[in-house]
Amino acid sequence: MKRFPMIIWVVVAFNFAVTAAEVGVSSSHAGDAPLDVFLIPHSHCDAGWTSTFQEYYDNLVQYILPHVVDCLIEDPQRKFNWDEIGFFSKWYDQQNATRRAQVQALLASGQLEFIGGGWVQNDEAVAYYPAIIDQMTDGHLYLLDNLNTRPQLGWQIDPFGGSTTMAAFFAEMGFQAYVNDRIDYRVELSRAEHHDMEFVWRQPSPFFQANNELDLMTHTLDVLYMSPAGAIFEDTDVGKADKPLTPENIEARSLEVATQIKERAKLYTTNHVLIPFGGDFFFHNASAEFDNMDLMIEYINSKPWGMKLHYATLSEYFEALHAANKTYSVFKQDYLPYVWPAPDCVWTGFYTSRPALKGFTRRTEELIRSADTLYVNALARSWSADLLPMFAEAYDNIVTGRKAVAIMQHHDAVTGTAAEHTVAAYNVMLQNATTAGQQALVLLSQTLLNSTGQVPALTANFSEIADALPAGKTIAVVLHNSLAQSRDEYVRLLVPTQTVAVADANGTSIVSQLIPAAPDADGWFLYFRVSVPALGFSTYFLSSASSSDQLGAAVVSKSSPDVSIENEFYAISFSDKTNLMEAILLKNSSESLPFTQQYYEYMSDLGSAYIFRARGAASPIVGNLKSVVSVGPLVQEIQQVISPELRLRVRLFAGGEYIEFENYVGVLKEDTNLITRFSTGLASSGGQFFTDNNGLVMMERVYDRAVPVENSYYPAATNAYLGDASHVMNIITNQPHGVTSPFNGAMELMLHRRLPTRGFPPLGLPESLNDTTPVSDTFRMTLSALADGPRLRHAQSLTVNNPLQPVFGVSASASDWAKSFATTFSPLASELPANVHLLSLKARSAPDADEPSKVIFRLQHLYEMDEDAVFSQAATVNVSSVFAAYGFGVPQETVLTMNLPAANVSRWHWNTQQGASRFAAPPSQDATSIEASAREKARLAASQRFADTSDFSVTLHALQIRSFLVDVGASLR
Numbered sequence: 001m002k003r004f005p006m007i008i009w010v011v012v013a014f015n016f017a018v019t020a021a022e023v024g025v026s027s028s029h030a031g032d033a034p035l036d037v038f039l040i041p042h043s044h045c046d047a048g049w050t051s052t053f054q055e056y057y058d059n060l061v062q063y064i065l066p067h068v069v070d071c072l073i074e075d076p077q078r079k080f081n082w083d084e085i086g087f088f089s090k091w092y093d094q095q096n097a098t099r100r101a102q103v104q105a106l107l108a109s110g111q112l113e114f115i116g117g118g119w120v121q122n123d124e125a126v127a128y129y130p131a132i133i134d135q136m137t138d139g140h141l142y143l144l145d146n147l148n149t150r151p152q153l154g155w156q157i158d159p160f161g162g163s164t165t166m167a168a169f170f171a172e173m174g175f176q177a178y179v180n181d182r183i184d185y186r187v188e189l190s191r192a193e194h195h196d197m198e199f200v201w202r203q204p205s206p207f208f209q210a211n212n213e214l215d216l217m218t219h220t221l222d223v224l225y226m227s228p229a230g231a232i233f234e235d236t237d238v239g240k241a242d243k244p245l246t247p248e249n250i251e252a253r254s255l256e257v258a259t260q261i262k263e264r265a266k267l268y269t270t271n272h273v274l275i276p277f278g279g280d281f282f283f284h285n286a287s288a289e290f291d292n293m294d295l296m297i298e299y300i301n302s303k304p305w306g307m308k309l310h311y312a313t314l315s316e317y318f319e320a321l322h323a324a325n326k327t328y329s330v331f332k333q334d335y336l337p338y339v340w341p342a343p344d345c346v347w348t349g350f351y352t353s354r355p356a357l358k359g360f361t362r363r364t365e366e367l368i369r370s371a372d373t374l375y376v377n378a379l380a381r382s383w384s385a386d387l388l389p390m391f392a393e394a395y396d397n398i399v400t401g402r403k404a405v406a407i408m409q410h411h412d413a414v415t416g417t418a419a420e421h422t423v424a425a426y427n428v429m430l431q432n433a434t435t436a437g438q439q440a441l442v443l444l445s446q447t448l449l450n451s452t453g454q455v456p457a458l459t460a461n462f463s464e465i466a467d468a469l470p471a472g473k474t475i476a477v478v479l480h481n482s483l484a485q486s487r488d489e490y491v492r493l494l495v496p497t498q499t500v501a502v503a504d505a506n507g508t509s510i511v512s513q514l515i516p517a518a519p520d521a522d523g524w525f526l527y528f529r530v531s532v533p534a535l536g537f538s539t540y541f542l543s544s545a546s547s548s549d550q551l552g553a554a555v556v557s558k559s560s561p562d563v564s565i566e567n568e569f570y571a572i573s574f575s576d577k578t579n580l581m582e583a584i585l586l587k588n589s590s591e592s593l594p595f596t597q598q599y600y601e602y603m604s605d606l607g608s609a610y611i612f613r614a615r616g617a618a619s620p621i622v623g624n625l626k627s628v629v630s631v632g633p634l635v636q637e638i639q640q641v642i643s644p645e646l647r648l649r650v651r652l653f654a655g656g657e658y659i660e661f662e663n664y665v666g667v668l669k670e671d672t673n674l675i676t677r678f679s680t681g682l683a684s685s686g687g688q689f690f691t692d693n694n695g696l697v698m699m700e701r702v703y704d705r706a707v708p709v710e711n712s713y714y715p716a717a718t719n720a721y722l723g724d725a726s727h728v729m730n731i732i733t734n735q736p737h738g739v740t741s742p743f744n745g746a747m748e749l750m751l752h753r754r755l756p757t758r759g760f761p762p763l764g765l766p767e768s769l770n771d772t773t774p775v776s777d778t779f780r781m782t783l784s785a786l787a788d789g790p791r792l793r794h795a796q797s798l799t800v801n802n803p804l805q806p807v808f809g810v811s812a813s814a815s816d817w818a819k820s821f822a823t824t825f826s827p828l829a830s831e832l833p834a835n836v837h838l839l840s841l842k843a844r845s846a847p848d849a850d851e852p853s854k855v856i857f858r859l860q861h862l863y864e865m866d867e868d869a870v871f872s873q874a875a876t877v878n879v880s881s882v883f884a885a886y887g888f889g890v891p892q893e894t895v896l897t898m899n900l901p902a903a904n905v906s907r908w909h910w911n912t913q914q915g916a917s918r919f920a921a922p923p924s925q926d927a928t929s930i931e932a933s934a935r936e937k938a939r940l941a942a943s944q945r946f947a948d949t950s951d952f953s954v955t956l957h958a959l960q961i962r963s964f965l966v967d968v969g970a971s972l973r
Contacts, residue, residue, distance in 0.1 A: 047410040075290070130365070160350065207697070474855075494526075673753050737749045756770035861960045
């Protein structure tokens with residue numbers, strides 16, 4: 001995606017009206033050494049934006065790749081760099097043996113290089129970290145399996161800002177360096193002034209690092225990733241091509257380009273200059289690009305202008321940079337928000353834009369993760385050659401879901417910044433992925449439930465069989481847990497009858513409760529509490545009761561005249577005048593804290609899917625607020641109708657250490673940014689609050705009262721919090737939101753946006769954001785003593801973003817079902833510690849009748865350094881013991897994306913300045929160079945130690961992720 005390609009040039013006041021003599025003046029930083037100019041040919045291919053993924057492929061990509069291959073074959077001096085594997089795989093899979101051999105030969109010769117190598121070039125602000133890892137892994141394994149190649153450099157040149165997470169992940173992939181582009185222009189100008197556009201990105205203190213082994217060399221482009229002006233030789237989405245080179249114009253055009261090269265060289269510290277040669281979907285006319293640039297290279301190189309140009313791969317540039325042995329500053333923050341060098345261009349709107357699409361993306365991620373873990377469970381327990389067709393079908397369905405989830409991480413997909421018809425295509429793709437994922441759940445559940453040779457009829461859609469209840473049938477609810485910790489939580493189902501009873505796997509009646517679903521839906525919300533073992537399943541039975549008075553029947557909630565709700569941990573009181581929340585009593589400490597929740601709206605007179613610009617302060621939404629209180633043994637809820645388009649349910653669960661907020665937002669009025677604001681009695685100071693980077697690590701934020709509010713909005717993929725010396729409030733979400741703290745003790749989340757008449761077409765997408773999609777958005781809040789905050793935040797985030805996945809069946813009775821099918825499954829010998837997450841348990845490839853299945857197995861330490869006195873400590877898992885039932889073979893530890901053994905990692909070391917960079921906070925460690933990685937040494941030792949399956953034990957430090965390839969179910973072969 002390309003926007004305002006010339007603005008930066010204007011900002012830094014480049015002047016192209018120069019003479020050949022002026023071009024020949026050497027740049028100050030490089031002395032008299034000629035500039036070594038690395039032209040990086042590339043084509044940035046968005047996985048959907050103004051066109052859909054399929055439209056881009058059909059109209060552009062399928063022509064770009066063969067044309068580039070032909071041009072490279074024509075001249076061995078030409079090079080090319082490719083990133084997005086979602087497009088490449090679609091093309092390569094259709095090629096014949098001859099064409100594939102040509103591609104492989106170009107890789108072998110060094111003319112073609114894959115950089116980045118993810119399925120897409122993912123967003124870094126709102127994408128969730130497990131999905132980022134998965135989409136990068138999908139791309140890297142495709143390249144390994146089909147071309148035996150491994151990317152070594154990152155190329156994130158279009159995402160709207162940069163996260164520490166992505167830099168850490170690149171280091172964990174074994175990357176040597178990476179290139180980024182879109183950062184706050186004010187920071188960019190300051191870096192440019194100090195020749196500091198290349199630096200070492202060091203992870204902040206929450207990450208365990210024995211010796212800064214997550215450091216990553218970073219090159220920031222000084223302009224967008226486009227070819228220099230005067231060197232665009234084909235029509236593009238932003239304009240017509242420059243005229244072809246001729247004897248009459250080649251000197252002027254070459255001077256224009258050479259001048260830009262000289263100016264760019266001044267911003268960096270060596271005589272090696274990286275010049276992008278390409279742009280959005282460039283090289284669909286590859287001959288025009290290369291033929292003209294061949295002439296320009298020859299012309300410039302023949303002149304005494306102090307530079308030599310040549311085509312290059314990105315590796316060639318960084319190899320030269322590393323050999324220069326310079327010393328670089330250290331950076332320890334992130335690059336959010338992204339601010340564009342034009343009035344009112346703060347890119348914080350996309351943190352919330354199209355919330356329905358963001359929610360659908362996260363729900364699909366959760367579903368496919370569950371299907372992946374269930375697949376491995378079935379492999380380990382039930383593999384046989386007779387079941388190969390079932391496993392193959394389930395795997396194909398899972399891959400359909402994986403590819404959809406991968407595409408949605410693209411920086412114009414989950415961000416909500418694509419055209420309306422592209423968004424519609426994303427929704428269709430997600431629906432197809434959901435259908436495929438649910439079908440995989442059904443197939444695999446049928447295998448795991450089969451204990452007597454009978455296969456149950458199952459569905460993943462409760463609505464398909466809900467009418468069996470009033471018909472007198474029993475519905476089996478089989479709940480799958482994708483976490484390696486047991487679960488004790490509540491389930492909600494929409495049932496059509498008020499007379500229903502619930503029983504556990506043993507047929508024993510359990511307490512359940514009904515709350516009217518209206519006005520959200522017809523029927524009743526049925527709540528009941530379930531217990532599900534780690535990585536296992538439990539079955540519960542719904543049956544029709546003769547009346548609500550029948551023993552074991554669900555309790556129908558009663559209305560209460562008191563406008564308050566409570567459980568063992570909280571008592572929430574509401575004003576009898578306004579019906580707004582006014583205080584929360586913390587029962588553990590008997591402290592009452594002032595607390596209000598209210599909806600506000602920021603009006604905008606300018607904005608887009610990308611841009612948020614408020615027209616003044618937020619205004620409270622005042623309506624004829626009506627409240628209905630429902631109480632029962634499990635749930636106490638207050639429902640508030642603010643308007644027909646805005647409703648809220650606040651609920652407390654028996655035994656729940658959280659407060660749940662369910663917002664329904666219908667069609668917003670025009671030019672509106674809707675927020676929910678929590679105002680507390682917490683004495684937070686200095687505008688300080690925290691939001692996560694991609695759900696992985698919390699970053700300190702500060703509200704800047706000197707600039708408009710949009711400058712202080714930050715993305716929260718899953719978590720945000722603020723606190724004081726004694727208390728903390730956590731907000732835990734199951735989809736991304738824009739968040740800020742507009743005053744001390746307050747936090748607001750943006751819920752929805754609609755800007756049908758105030759679009760900002762020059763900012764890329766030539767459409768307004770006329771999003772009229774209704775959204776139901778549920779998040780949790782905890783309010784607690786400061787010491788309890790991390791434990792509550794991690795526990796709730798893990799649960800909220802990895803929900804139980806149900807499948808349903810119908811039987812004459814619970815006993816009949818239990819006679820035929822397994823009702824529980826508990827595969828682990830013990831559950832994982834509370835600070836360790838089973839991040840991945842998924843098949844590496846399709847099932848094979850003759851070979852054990854290789855499985856991607858990742859463990860993650862959830863806590864930051866010093867975040868909690870207990871849970872931040874290192875944790876050790878004896879995998880051989882805990883996962884004994886899986887028949888794991890000898891493990892091989894790998895890099896994060898599974899394409900290189902950890903023992904084979906060898907990363908370059910870069911000299912760094914002592915102390916902090918002017919752009920870094922907190923100060924860096926005092927070190928003149930990066931020593932050999934202690935973590936890599938530990939991995940090497942671990943890889944050598946795993947000589948057999950009996951000693952597979954893994955130690956994890958703060959925020960550490962360790963990745964393994966293992967065989968599963970070898971004993972069943």
